[in-house]
Amino acid sequence: MSEAFIKQFGTGNGSIKERKFQAPARINIIGEHVDYLGGIVLPAAIDFHINATIRPNGTSGYRLYSEDFMSFWETNEITKSDKAPWANYILGVIDQFMERGFEVPGFDLSLEGNIPQGAGLSSSAAVEVSVGYAINEVFQLGLDRTEIALIGQAAENHFVGTNCGIMDQFIIAWGKEKHCISLDTSSLKFEYHHFDLGNHEFYLIQSNVKHSLKDSAYNDRRADCENALRKIQKIHPGLLNLYSLESSTDLASLGLSDNELKRVKHVITEKARTERVIAGLRDGNFIDVGNALYECHDSLSKYFEVSCRETDFLVETLRKEKIIGARMIGGGFGGCILVIDQIGRMDDTRAKIDQAYKVEFGMRADFYQFKISDGVREII
Ligand code: GLA
Secondary structure, three states: OOHHHHHHHOOOOOOOOOEEEEEEEEEEOOOOOOOOOOOEEOEEEEEEEEEEEEEEOOOOOEEEEEOOOOEEEEEOOOOOOOOOHHHHHHHHHHHHHHHOOOOOOOEEEEEEEOOOOOOOOOHHHHHHHHHHHHHHHHOOOOOOHHHHHHHHHHHHHHHHOOOOOOHHHHHHHHOEOOEEEEEEOOOOEEEEEEOOOOOEEEEEEEEEEEOOOHHHHHHHHHHHHHHHHHHHHHHOOOOOOHHHOOOOOOHHHHOOOHHHHHHHHHHHHHHHHHHHHHHHHHHOOHHHHHHHHHHHHHHHHHOOOOOOHHHHHHHHHHHHOOOOEEEEOOOOOEEEEEEEEEOOOHHHHHHHHHHHHHHHHOOOOEEEOOOEOOOOEEEO
C-alpha cells in the first residue's frame, strides 16, 4: 500500500484495487555516451527506486501526484505541461502507448522514491519505466520489457525533449540482482554477466553538482556525433554507426571539425576499454578494471567534454589516493562518480575526499553504497 496514494486519492470503492510497481536506478560500469551510436554498454540496476502506485479511475482523465515534489496534476489531454514538468515523464509515456495504437483509460497515479535527482542515476528513466510497466500490466496491453523500455526512451526523446539513448530504460526494464548486462545498442541483444568482486566493492560519490545546461549540452554532443558520422560515411559509405569505425582509422583525413574529432576519439576508444572491463570482472583483474575506468573518465573529460571541474577534481583526488578506479557516470556535467576499491577503505577515503572537496568547492560530497538489484517489478 502507498500512503501517499491513499492520502491523495482515497481508498476507492473497493472493487478496483490500486497496484504498486517499483523501478530501480542504474549505474553504468563502462560504455559511456555510446548508446546512441550503436555501442556496447555495461549497466546494472541498483537498489534505489521509484514506486508508481496506480488505479484505474473509470474516467478518461489522468490524476497524477508526485510525493517528492508535493505536486498534483490533472488532465484529460496529453499535452506538455510547463507547470508540472515532472508530469511530462508520465504524459510522455501515455502518449507513446497511444502512438502505438493502444487506448489508455483514465487512472490515478502517485510517485514516490529515493533516487537522488540530477545525480546521473536515471531517476527520470525509472519514472518512465515504472509508469510504462504499470500501464502495461494494469490494462493488460501485452508488451514485453524491451518494448516498455523503447516507450520510455521515445517519451523522453519526443515529449520531454532529451535525445537520450536506450541504456537507462533498458537496464531499468531488464536488470537482474547481482548481474550487469552487456547491451549491444545497435541490435538490442544483451547478455547477463554475473561477477564476484571478492574483496572489492563498487560505490558512488555524488558531487552534488547539477548543471542547468546539462540537457542542451547532451543534445549538442549527440549532434556532433551524428554530423561526424554523416561526413565519415561520405568516405566510408558502408559504415553503419560511429562505434564501428576502426580505432586505427586516420582521423585527420576525415574532414571533421575540431569538436567532431574529439567526440570521435572518445567513441572509438571506448570499445577496447569496455572489453577490458568485461574481461577484468570475469577474471578478477580489478586493477585493470580500475585503470579502464580512469581512462574512460579522462576521455569523457578531455574528448567528449561532459565532465566538469567538480567531478574532475573528485576523480583526480581518488587517483592521488591510489584508489583502484573511478569515473563519472551517465550524461555528465555533475552527478555521480563510480568507484571501485578494496573493501574496508571507504571510510578513510570519505574523510579525505570530504575535506578536500569542502576546501576546494565549499560543498559536500555524499557517498552511496548500493546493491545490484532486479529491474522493474510489481511489489506489495
Ligand atoms: C544519459 C542518457 C543515456 C546515455 C548516458 C551516457 O544517462 O540517458 O542514454 O546516453 O547519458 O552514456
